[in-house]
Amino acid sequence: MRQFIQGIAENSHYQATHLLQILRQIQSRYHYIPKAAIEQLSGLLNIPRTQIISVVEFYSFFHLAPRGQYELLISDSITDHMLGKKSLLDYLAKKLDVAVGEVREDGVVSLDNTSCTGMCDQGPAGLVNGHALTRLDRSGIDKIAELINQQKPVDEWPVELFQVDDNIYKSGLLLNQQIEQGAALRSAFKRGIKETLKEIDYSGLRGRGGAGFKTAIKWQFCSEEQQTERYVVCNADEGEPGTFKDRVLLNSYAHQVFEGMTVCAAIIGAKQGFLYLRGEYLHLYDKLQSILDQRRQNGLLGINILGAGLDFDIEICLGAGAYICGEESALIESLEGKAGIPRNRPPYPVTQGYLGKPTVVNNVETFLAAAGIAVNGGDWFASIGTEKSKGTKILSISGDCVRPGIYEYPFGVTVQTILNDCGADDVLGVQIGGPSGTFISNQEFDRKLAFEDLATGGSFIIFNSSRNILDMVHNFAHFFAHESCGFCTPCRVGTALLKKQIDKIVDGHGSAGDIVALEELCQLVKSYSHCGLGQTAANPILTTLERYPDLYQSRLKEISFEPGFDLDGALETARRMANRDDAGAHLAQTENEHE
């Protein structure tokens, strides 16, 4: 092991910023991060062991205790549940003789849940040793169980288990016409760098991650910073449940995304760029590396790009299972080899980002659009969409519809149009923008997707009338509690309390005061949390409570108060100690039970 770790540390030039990448290799080889590895790395990277431990304990894909040689994770997105995930997981656990969350006694296999793996249009999905599994069904599980019991190496497993499809059903401005390699850079150099920034400004392009900050302004701010060492970061940590468009863009439009990053580098004066790829998209890694190599060979990356004097290269960094790293400052912390904890702002990344240097962080789709605009001009983009939301939006559509997949629409499209196109009938409502977004009911399908109405990073999950909205709320509450980084009190404790409170109501233990308490807690978490995760964590509850108050009420008991825990159960130890089991040694849980 010493030699192995020495080797990977050396390959990473002993840089602590590469800690995640180093730990990924150790986890992959040993299926945990051994103590001895932490000690050795601490010396090699010259960082305290506590820094390494805190990273290991922060990311879901790292473990201090051994996992199985086959680490099986099943996606816990609401869309997976809608496709029958729960019974499949039970089946898998039985078939492999391992409990969920545990390692089988022989150490061969471990099984657990994981947050949405970005395969909502082809779930139920999972990961085996980091590689994406799609369209799981009982026969697939039989096959997997057999392969594991034969201890067949994952790279010898049948490819159909890992088949990932693009499922593009509707193309628009961006998806219709991929630019030629180098076209955006040639246009930018020909037109002039400043003029190209003007075109991007004129296009009205706003960040596609959901927040919608104007791209040209971000790039301009960064370019005006005094510090001349600057960075470009592409945020491909697509963790919002129900979103998978960046996976498709990186699978089929990666050249254009990289070209957008390179145009950005030319404009802001950056020499180094990063693609922060979520760990769940490991299956794209080799392909993306070879595209980068190809671009270097074609003079589109590296020294003196296209002979225009631009030096720029891109490195791919993989995440390790943390939704919070989609928040730009948490992403930067992660790039620096640390736990993904959002920074205090100001300063913003454009002034102090990666290693404290000015950094532009944009979504995959933003760079894709920027490259298109560099070729076709701002008017090409601005002529489509609405006044405040120019251009198109690429949506990831999943849930109850005939054709889940990727759809590109001009901004301003109505929800009803989308539902018609993807074949959704008998719709109860749609979760727009993922758990952190908004739930809209079937009374609101004339609303528009646009920054001024329903802003979205692209997640669009459809629920038909057979679904129970509270199942969704329950799933999302657990998701946020699991993904909270724990930095600030309102989110750390608040998301855990929201989870408890929703469990209480969904399990039928809620009483009259519990809805009021729930709402009050939602407001607290929303108003006081440090970053977007906490500020939006209560949205699923607030938006459904507003639309379906009766649904919540129907789950309540008709009593004024019920304890949040099992009163009688809590007395069990005392009963054992006192050797008593008479009626006087028992407590009723509710008022009603007294009678």
Place this chain on the structure above:
Amino acid sequence: MSKAITIDGKTIPFEDGQTIMDAAMAAGVYIPHLCHQPEFTPHGSCKLCTVKVNGRNCSACTYPAMDGQDVLNETQELIDDRKKITQMLFVEGNHFCPSCEKTGNCQLQAVAYHLNMLDNHFPLFYPDREVDASHAEVMIDHNRCIFCTLCVRASQQKDGKDVFAVSGRGIHKHLIVNAQSGLLKDTDLEVTDQAAHICPTGAILIKRTGYQVPIGERIYDHKQIDQVSLAASGSRPDAAFPPSLAVETEHLKHGE
């Protein structure tokens, strides 16, 4: 003309580079806080110092003061919500003030007094947390840790060491120490380190000093935390140490 902000309508001058908290403290305006101490890099995690700046919630300890800001501090809404945030800190750990040797000197307890917190409001978590009493002179009771990272920062920024860190995610956050064994005794922590004295709660305690000052004669038994905090941030040379701890370390220095 010098730059100024207003806090609850009162004009407060500030200098460039100051946060809202800095400006407020210098002007004798108390904003509740637990993870902040003026001599360390602000952390902004406890969120007790949340104020409304031009209508938006901001952490006073990290948010820069800017000319003309209209800051609201003592509104009923903020006071109520700060109380709830304090209650959150209570329920996520195991805090039993009457049996805690830090009672009366505990800033968490004092902030709760200040905000008139009379119950836990939220259901208790009863987490299973441990005590590390391995070190000869200092102990950690993880039940009382609120993850303010003051010990982490004090160790790095004052003691020139790296004894503490906060690890884990979400509600599973926990304090860890820099030793292969994971035990405090195997770190390079010394009882004279500022990190050993900085804890605002009873999570890090100096052994055998807990009852040198009797209950009833402790800092917050007689004074509100706002008075103590403002006095400490003023011209007092021992600003970093609450008075009782300053006394405690005096004892230690003299080998008592």
